[in-house]
Amino acid sequence: MQKDKAPAAERAYEHLKRRIIDDEVSDSEMLSEAALASELGMSRTPVREAFLRLEVEGFLKLYPKRGALVVPISPREIREVYETRMLVDEHSARHICSLTAEERGLIADVLDATIAEQHAALDKDDLRAYARLDAKFHQTIMDNGGNRLLANLGHTLRERQQRFTATAVGRSVKRARTFVAQHALLADALRAGHLDTYLTELESHLNSSRKQL
Numbered sequence: 001m002q003k004d005k006a007p008a009a010e011r012a013y014e015h016l017k018r019r020i021i022d023d024e025v026s027d028s029e030m031l032s033e034a035a036l037a038s039e040l041g042m043s044r045t046p047v048r049e050a051f052l053r054l055e056v057e058g059f060l061k062l063y064p065k066r067g068a069l070v071v072p073i074s075p076r077e078i079r080e081v082y083e084t085r086m087l088v089d090e091h092s093a094r095h096i097c098s099l100t101a102e103e104r105g106l107i108a109d110v111l112d113a114t115i116a117e118q119h120a121a122l123d124k125d126d127l128r129a130y131a132r133l134d135a136k137f138h139q140t141i142m143d144n145g146g147n148r149l150l151a152n153l154g155h156t157l158r159e160r161q162q163r164f165t166a167t168a169v170g171r172s173v174k175r176a177r178t179f180v181a182q183h184a185l186l187a188d189a190l191r192a193g194h195l196d197t198y199l200t201e202l203e204s205h206l207n208s209s210r211k212q213l
Contacts, residue, residue: 008046023166092145108191131165168212
């Protein structure tokens, strides 16, 4: 028996949130409940619920009887997210570098597989998939950092990281490949257990991404 579809409000929420994260909606574009409801083939009520939920999460600013605008990425949000990423990623790397060569190798193998997926996505000019894989790469490091609370913190930042990545890359596959090359250096440093090299490359990687925002 076919499973029931997700509730309409959930589908509207996921659809619009994905478009925002993938940088497909300009922050100057007034979003209409009626237009989105028509696009998704549903009533305005679930769309309104989705708008309210996204406003609470800081992705939308609602204007009564007019619609909603995407909240632009602010300098403060950029600073706070990148500072948090640096702290969590550094802690995770310290733990990984303390592991045995075999354990480090297994983690690096997973990272290398993600890098291969990124190259495959870019070969197809699929920058949305690339942005999701970028977040997956860094989350793999945090998930293996020996601290579940910090790993969960990484998960809460994941959607914002994807939005930052999509914005930083824009429509440039060439720029995305530069970031993937930096991922390879990070994976190699972890495999070798070279913490200082990893931290140097991490700072360079995050700064490169941040400068594009």
